[in-house]
Amino acid sequence: MTVEDIALTLIPGLGVKGCAHLLEQFGDARSIFAATADELAGRAELRADLAQRIVRREGMAAAEREIARCRRYGIRAVASTDPDYPPLLREIPDYPHVLYIKGAAEALANRCLAMVGTREATPYGQTVCNRLVEGLAQRIDDLTVVSGLAFGIDAAAHRAALAHGARTVAVLPNYLPDVVPAQHSDLARDILDRGGALVSELHSATRLNGTAYLARNRLIAGLSAGCLVVESPASGGSLVTAHHADGYFRPVMAVPGRTTDRASSGTNHLIRSHKAQLVLTAQDILDELGWEGRAEAAPADAQPRLTHDERRLLDCFRHGDPLSEEALQRLAGFDPGTLATLLVGLELAGCVRQLPGNRYIKP
Structure with missing residues (x-):
């Protein structure tokens, strides 16, 4: 440099x-x-x-x-001609010549996955995000989750990585050491304390404007081996990131959602139009990226790890008959938001299956 x-x-x-x-x-x-x-x-x-x-x-x-x-x-300022410049980023045609890094630059040499999504994340999106990161972290030691520190799915991805022992990198639309949004300053500090990094291509003389957000999205895609969109409406920054990833010939993946949920309209469209591979589990991500991970060591008769509230909700399925959300709310006493989150957790754990008409059954 x-x-x-x-x-x-x-x-x-x-x-x-x-x-x-x-x-x-x-x-x-x-x-x-x-x-x-x-x-x-x-x-x-x-x-x-x-x-x-x-x-x-x-x-x-x-x-x-x-x-x-x-x-x-x-x-730390790293030039594209330096040996420790992130190799995946150097492969894209519009790479920044200088990258500014605060924290552990070596986190960018790990196996990096971009996880992005809507700022208006639902309980479903947050739960899926946490479960997928948990599954990946259990299988891969050198995992780094890359996102944009924004509200919603970005923050959920960073927090999931911290919770499950993975490194995480936040790519910012501003020059360092400032943090945008300022409300996530504590989260940024946690990222640094846990071996992650904050990254920007902007020097301190940059005049900040809205275009920095769009430029930031290409860095998230360029730093990563693949891009996973967890939740997105029909338009938004996460779809821009997915578009960049596709243009860089990086795998694009998406988590499906209900057809009636606005927050999943963008991800469902990506899947339907064959622009993204459908992802349900951590293994799906490993397969799509061609990553080798530790084999799952759980015995065949092992029970999924459920929270107290998830077990309480699962106990409502006593007779093998399908139950509607209204019936489950009445039996378990959870408010609609909490119930939706718990049902997502049980679906991901394979304990319940959704049927048409917002009904659920125990397999």
Whole structure:
């Protein structure tokens, strides 16, 4: 990592793809700044004004300040030409030349899975997210869950990773060390304390606007071997992330939901249009990504681990007949939101099966 690496990203008008093009032509940032205007204009077909900015070494003073700022806040800047730059990210055509990392950079060398979804997560989505991360963490030691620290599914994915001993990385739409949203500052601190990292491509001179969120989504996809959309309405940032992953030839997966649930309309469409592989279990994810994991060691007669409330709800299925949600609410005494969450848990554990008409039966 050199001052020229950061200075290259500070050249006005050059952009991410412009940096990548110059690096392809000259090999590294120092060689770019050592080139003449004629070499930049001829060999790289660079516009004359951009070539002059590089020849004048514009951005060097600002880059020195950025390096000092990184030291002050414990931020590590990694260039795409450095050996420890995330290898999967380097494969995408619009990779950022400099990545800013706070925390354990080695978390990005693990097996990374992007888990994204709606900010308005339902109890179903949160429960599924937790169960899938739990299953993966039990099978894989070097798992890293990558998400965007946003409200809803993003936060649920980070928290599930922390709860089950996996590392997690938050990709932010702002420059470090700030955290957006600010309400998740404690969650960001937990991520750092548990061996994870906060990541951004933005330097401190960046003017923040709404486009940073869309650009952030490509990094989530680019850092990961595959992208799992847990819940999404018909439009939203998680579908943008899935689109990027597909464009990078990374597997896209989605968790199905009820046809009547707005929060699952986007994921159901991904599955129906064959743009995403349907995922129900952690094993489905391992199979889709081609990851080898530890074999499940539970004996054949082992009972699923259920919470006290899940066992209480399961006890309502005494006679083998299907029961409606209304009947279960009356028998168990749970409010509708709690009941929906518990039913999801029992479905994922294979203890109940949903029938048409919002009825459930014990297999």
